Amino acid sequence: MTRGGHSKDRADDPERKCIATGDTHPKYGLVRFVVGPDAQIVPDILGKLPGRGIWVSADRKAIEKAAKKGAFSRSAKTQVTVPDGLVDEVEKQLARRVVDLISLARKSGSAVTGYEKVKDWLSKEVAEVLIQAVDGSGRGKTKLSTPHYGSYIGWLTAEELGLAFGRQNVIHGALASGGLTKRVVEEAQRLKGVRENTAAGVVGKGKTAR
Known part of the structure; x- marks a missing residue:
């Protein structure tokens, strides 16, 4: 049985580059992160937290890669802490x-x-x-x-x-x-x-x- 679905393209939706894969996607296909006051990476699911956004594809492997390979620190241009279990959060x-x-x-x-x-x-x-x-x-x-x-x-x-x-x-x-x-x-x-x-x-x- 077909389990179909589609969503219309949103050409006017801003695109962002994933820090883990280098691919560019519309914002609704990524997860935004920001650096908190304690220099810890915080997921911003609603996209409303203050600070410069760091974007990662909404993909488990991409988030794990960004956490393990120092991509968050490189994107933030400063040393940051990535909490354990970030992708689970x-x-x-x-x-x-x-x-x-x-x-x-x-x-x-x-x-x-x-x-x-x-x-x-x-x-x-x-x-x-x-x-x-x-x-x-x-x-x-x-x-x-x-x-x-x-x-x-x-x-x-x-x-x-x-x-x-x-x-x-x-x-x-x-x-x-x-x-x-x-x-x-x-x-x-x-x-x-x-x-x-x-x-x-x-x-x-x-x-x-x-």
């Missing part, structure tokens, strides 16, 4: 960000959960994004298909989705078009890059989850 903050955005979408009426409600939204073409828990039953998840030209998010846990929807555990969810949906997809894509076990979900039109 980035993953934690990104997951919280995605959960918060889905929660806001739910409160605005742009998100639903529950197999039957999600199925109804899909059949009526209301849903633009299908969300399923990475640790949910594979058999149950295959009964729902990603919206045509829509997106699929499949690397949040049932507990994380439960937090987003105000329940204990959630397996199926859906987002309507408009509102916060585009931001949810972009932030989820960043999370996918830094989360170790993302094999159950793939963003990208025509891609298949394995």
Whole structure:
């Protein structure tokens, strides 16, 4: 079953260069870091902390490479401290960000959960994004298909989705078009890059989850 998705190109979105790979990407495809008052590298998930931004691709290996190879100090042009477990902290903050955005979408009426409600939204073409828990039953998840030209998010846990929807555990969810949906997809894509076990979900039109 296709687990597709796509996001429109944003030609007007500023690009930044990754200090680990040297590749240039739009800002929404990277993670911003700043040097804190104690000369320690701090992730700036929301992109609002003061100071000169240091950019790394939203990719686990890229962040680990930057941390191990002294790339942060070279970019900052001063000696900085990289805290242990930096990439895990980035993953934690990104997951919280995605959960918060889905929660806001739910409160605005742009998100639903529950197999039957999600199925109804899909059949009526209301849903633009299908969300399923990475640790949910594979058999149950295959009964729902990603919206045509829509997106699929499949690397949040049932507990994380439960937090987003105000329940204990959630397996199926859906987002309507408009509102916060585009931001949810972009932030989820960043999370996918830094989360170790993302094999159950793939963003990208025509891609298949394995």
